Amino acid sequence: MQNFAIVTFGCQMNQHDSDRIGEVLRAAGLSEVPDPEAADFVLLNTCSVREKAEQKLRSEVGRLGVLKRERPGLIIGVAGCVAQQEGEKLLKKMPQIDLMIGPDNIPELPAMLRECEAGGPPRVRAEFDVDAPSFLAHDLQHAPTSGPATTAFVTVMKGCNERCSFCIVPYTRGPERYRPAREILDEIAGLTRVGVREVTLLGQTVNSYTDPEAAFGPSARHATGDWRHTERQRAESDESEFPALLSAIAERAPNLARLRYTSPHPRHLTRSLIRAHAELNVLCRHVHMPVQSGSDRMLRRMIRRYTVAEYLERVTALTEAVAGLTLSTDIIVGFPGESRSDFEQTLDLVERAKFMSVFGFKYSPRPFTPALKLADDVSEEEKSSRLAELFFVSNAIRHRHLNSLCGNEITVLVEGRNKGGQWGGRSERNEIVHFSSDFELTGRLVKVRIQSANKNSLLAELAEAIDDAPRALPAVAAKPQRHLPLSPV
Ligand code: 5AD
Numbered sequence: 284m285q286n287f288a289i290v291t292f293g294c295q296m297n298q299h300d301s302d303r304i305g306e307v308l309r310a311a312g313l314s315e316v317p318d319p320e321a322a323d324f325v326l327l328n329t330c331s332v333r334e335k336a337e338q339k340l341r342s343e344v345g346r347l348g349v350l351k352r353e354r355p356g357l358i359i360g361v362a363g364c365v366a367q368q369e370g371e372k373l374l375k376k377m378p379q380i381d382l383m384i385g386p387d388n389i390p391e392l393p394a395m396l397r398e399c400e401a402g403g404p405p406r407v408r409a410e411f412d413v414d415a416p417s418f419l420a421h422d423l424q425h426a427p428t429s430g431p432a433t434t435a436f437v438t439v440m441k442g443c444n445e446r447c448s449f450c451i452v453p454y455t456r457g458p459e460r461y462r463p464a465r466e467i468l469d470e471i472a473g474l475t476r477v478g479v480r481e482v483t484l485l486g487q488t489v490n491s492y493t494d495p496e497a498a499f500g501p502s503a504r505h506a507t508g509d510w511r512h513t514e515r516q517r518a519e520s521d522e523s524e525f526p527a528l529l530s531a532i533a534e535r536a537p538n539l540a541r542l543r544y545t546s547p548h549p550r551h552l553t554r555s556l557i558r559a560h561a562e563l564n565v566l567c568r569h570v571h572m573p574v575q576s577g578s579d580r581m582l583r584r585m586i587r588r589y590t591v592a593e594y595l596e597r598v599t600a601l602t603e604a605v606a607g608l609t610l611s612t613d614i615i616v617g618f619p620g621e622s623r624s625d626f627e628q629t630l631d632l633v634e635r636a637k638f639m640s641v642f643g644f645k646y647s648p649r650p651f652t653p654a655l656k657l658a659d660d661v662s663e664e665e666k667s668s669r670l671a672e673l674f675f676v677s678n679a680i681r682h683r684h685l686n687s688l689c690g691n692e693i694t695v696l697v698e699g700r701n702k703g704g705q706w707g708g709r710s711e712r713n714e715i716v717h718f719s720s721d722f723e724l725t726g727r728l729v730k731v732r733i734q735s736a737n738k739n740s741l742l743a744e745l746a747e748a749i750d751d752a753p754r755a756l757p758a759v760a761a762k763p764q765r766h767l768p769l770s771p772v
Contacts, residue, residue: 284313284323284324284356284358284396284400285313285314285323286313286314286315286316286321286322286323286324287305287308287313287314287315287316287323287324287325287326288315288316288317288318288319288321288322288324288325288326289301289304289305289315289325289326289327289328290319290325290327290328290343292327292329292330292336292339292363293328293329293332293336293363293364294330294332295436295483295485295545296485296487297328297329297330297363297364298436299419299436299438299485300328300362300363300386300419301328302421302436303389303419303420303421303422304326304328304362304389304392305425305427306421306422306425306426307390307393307422307425308324308392308393309425310393310422310424310425311392311393311396315427319347320350322357323356323357323358324357324358324360324396325347325357325358325359325360326360326361327340327343327344327347327359327360327361327362327363328362328363329361329362329363329364329365329366330363330364330365331363331364331365331368331369331451331455331649332364332450332451332452332649333644333647333649334647334648334649335647337365340361340365341377344359344361344377344379344380345379347359347379348377348379351379358381358382358396358399358400359379359380359381360380360381360382360383360384360392360396361373361380361382361383361384362383362384362385362386362389362392363385364386364451364452364455364456365455366383366384366385366407366409367385367386367409367455367456368451368454368455368650368651369383370383370385370407370409371407374405374407378405380405381399381405382395382396382399382405382406382407382408383405383406383407383408383409384407384408384409385408385409385410385411386441386455387409387410387411387412387417387457388408388409388410389419390417391408395408411442411457411458412460413457413460416441416460416461416462418438418441418462418466419438420437420438420466420470421435421437421470421473421474423473423474423477432479433478433479433480433481433696433698433699433725433726434479434480434481434482434483434696434698435474435479435481435482435483436482436483436484436485437467437470437471437474437482437483437484437485438462438485438486439461439462439467439484439485439486439489439492439528439544440459440460440461440462440486440487440488440491440492441456441457441459441460441486441487442456442457442458442459442460443456443458443459443487443488444458444459444488444491445488445548445586445588446586446653447575447585447586447587448584448585448652448653448654448657449575449585449615449618449646449649449652449654450649450652451649451650451651451652452487454650454651454652456487459487459488459491461492461493461494461495462495463494463495463496463498464494464496464498464499464528464531465496465498467484467528467532468531468532468535468536471532471535471536471539472535472536475536475538475539476538478726479539480541480726481539481540481541481542481543481696482532482536482539482541482542482543483542483543483544483545484528484542484543484544484545485544486544486546487546488546488547488551489525489544489545489546489547490523490525490544490547490548490551490552490556491523491525491548491551492523492524492525492528493523493524494524494527494528499524499527499528499531503524503526503527504522504523504524504527505522505555509554510593510596510597511596512590512592512593512596513589513593513596518553521550521551521553522551522553522555523551523553525544525551525556526553526555526556526558526559529542529544529556529559529566530559530562530563532565533563533565533566536565539565540565540696541565541567541696541711542563542565542566542567543566543567543569545571546571546573546613547570547571547572547573548573549572549573549574549587549589549593549594549597549598550589550593552572552597552598552601554600557597557600557601557604557605558604560601560604560605560608561604561605567711567712567713568605568607568608568609568711568712569608569609569610569611569639569711569712569713570598570601570609570610570611571610571611571612571613572594572598572610572611572612573612574612574613574614574632574636575587575613575615576614576615576618576625576629577591577625577628577629577630577631577632577633578591578621578624578625578626578628578629579591580620580625581618581620581621581625581629584618584619584620584654584657585618585654586653591628591632594632595632595635595636598610598636608712609639609684609712609714610636610637610638610639611638611639611640611641611642611713612633612636612638612640612641612642613641613642613643613644614629614633614641614642614643614644614673615643615644615645615646616629616643616644616645616646616661616666616669616670616673617645617646617661617665617666617669617670618646618654618661619646619657619658619659619660619661620657620658620660621646621661621669626669626672629673630672630676633673633676633677633680634676634680637680637684639680639681639684639712639713640677640681640713641673641674641677643670643673643674643677644670645663645667645670646659646661646666678738681738681739682736682738685714685736685737685740685741686736688714688733688736688741689733689734689735689736690732690733691732691733692730692731692732692733692746693710693714693716693730693731693733693743694710694711694728694729694730694731695708695709695710695716695718695728695729695730695731695743696708696709696726696727696728697724697725697726697727697728697729698725699725701717704719705717705718705719706718706719706720706724708729714740714741715739715740715741716731716733716740716741716742716743717740717741717742717743718731718742718743718744718745719744720745722745729745729746729747730745730746730747731743731744731745731746732744732746
C-alpha cells in the first residue's frame with residue numbers, strides 16, 4: 284500500500300483529527316493523494332452530531348464500495364464519532380468497510396492497516412483512553428509539504444461532562460480529559476517556531492479547562508462571581524483554570540500574533556475569563572458562544588444549565604469589557620416542545636445579542652441522548668421554515684455589521700489565496716476579508732481598507748503590511764513574487 288486519502292465530515296475537532304491522522308500515516312511511509320478514487324486506503328473521518336452527517340457517510344461508503352468491486356485491494360476505513368458510536372453494528376451493515384477506529388485509537392492505525400493488508404478480518408478499535416489520556420499533537424516532521432500553515436488548532440481538552448439532552452458528544456468522545464498545560468505550551472512554542480501565527484485552542488467545553496498537573500496553583504481558580512442572575516455557589520463552580528492557561532500562553536508564546544478558542548460553554552464565561560479578554564492583547568476580539576435557544580423553557584429541557592438572562596448578562600459584560608468584540612453562536616430550532624413563542628424568543632435574543640454569525644440546525648434525535656424520551660413534535664416543514672426565518676434575521680444583522688465597516692481600515696492575518704487568485708484572511712473580529720495584491724503575503728498581518736461588503740465577507744484594498752513575520756520555511760508560491768517594503772511594526 285502506498286497512498287491514502289482522508290475525507291472529513293463535521294466540526295473543527297474532526298478536521299484537526301484528520302490532519303493528525305495524515306501525519307501518523309505519513310510517518311508510517313504512506314503518501315497522501317487528494318483524490319479518494321486514486322488512493323489505496325480511504326479513511327472517512329465522520330461526525331454524528333446530527334443525523335445528516337451520518338447519512339453522508341453511508342452514501343460515501345456505498346460509492347467507495349462500487350470502486351472496491353473494480354479494485355479489491357482498496358481498503359476502506361471509518362474514523363471519528365460514528366466509528367466510536369456504531370462500531371461492530373456498522374461493520375455488519377456495511378461489509379465494504381475494512382476497519383473502524385475511534386478518536387482515541389489513532390496511533391494504532393498503521394498496525395491495523397498492516398493486519399488488513401495481510402488479509403486479516405475487518406476490525407474495530409474504539410476505546411476511550413480514560414485512565415491514561417493522550418492528545419494528538421502536530422508532528423511537524425510529517426506535516427504536508429505545502430509549506431507551513433498560518434493558523435493551527437491545538438487540543439487542550441477532550442470529551443464532555445455536560446449532559447445537554449440533545450447531544451451525542453458525551454457518548455462518542457467520552458468524559459472530560461484535560462491535557463497538561465506544559466504540553467500545550469510546548470506545542471504552541473513549536474508551532475510559532477515554524478511560522479504559525481494564529482492558534483485556536485480546541486475542546487468540546489474548552490473553557491472548563493483545568494490543568495491535570497496543577498501547575499497553576501490554587502489561586503488560579505478563585506471565584507470573582509458577582510453576577511446578578513447566578514447564585515454565588517453556582518458561579519463558583521463555573522470557575523476554571525482556562526483564564527490562567529490563556530495568560531500562560533500569552534506570556535510563553537510572545538511570537539504568537541493571535542489566539543482563539545472554540546467551543547466554550549456559557550456557564551464558564553466567568554469574570555476571570557472576561558478579565559483575560561480585557562488584558563491579553565493576543566486574544567482575538569471574537570467569541571463563538573453557543574446559546575442553542577432564546578427560551579428558558581427550552582434551555583431547561585435542553586439541560587443547558589443557564590437562563591437567557593444569565594447568558595445575556597455574561598456576554599454583555601464581555602462586550603463591555605472588550606470594545607468591538609463580535610459574537611457568533613449555535614442555535615437549534617424545532618427542539619421537542621418548541622412553540623412559536625419559544626422560537627420568537629430565540630429571534631429576539633439573536634437581535635439583542637447582535638450575533639455576527641449564527642450556525643443554525645434543525646433538531647435531530649440522536650442515539651443514547653436524554654431528549655430521545657421527548658416527542659420530536661415539531662414537523663420537518665416547521666423546522667425548515669423556522670431555520671429559514673432564523674437565517675433571514677441573522678443574515679440581516681451580519682449584512683448591517685459588514686456594511687458598517689466600509690471605508691474603515693482593519694488588520695487582516697493573510698491565510699492564502701482563494702480560487703479566484705485574491706488573498707483571503709480574517710480580521711481579529713473574525714470577519715472574512717478578500718483583497719488583491721501581487722505581493723506574497725501568506726502569514727502576514729496587513730492593513731486593508733474596506734471597499735464593499737458581500738453576503739458573508741468583505742472586499743478590500745491593501746493599505747500596508749504592518750509586520751515582517753519572518754517565516755522559518757519559505758512559503759510556497761505559484762510564481763516568483765515581489766517583496767513588499769515593510770513599515771516598522
Ligand atoms: N440536533 C441538532 N443540532 C445539534 N447540535 C448538537 N446536537 C444536535 C442535535 N441533536 C448542534 C448544536 C451544537 C452544534 C455543534 O451542533 O447547536 O452546538
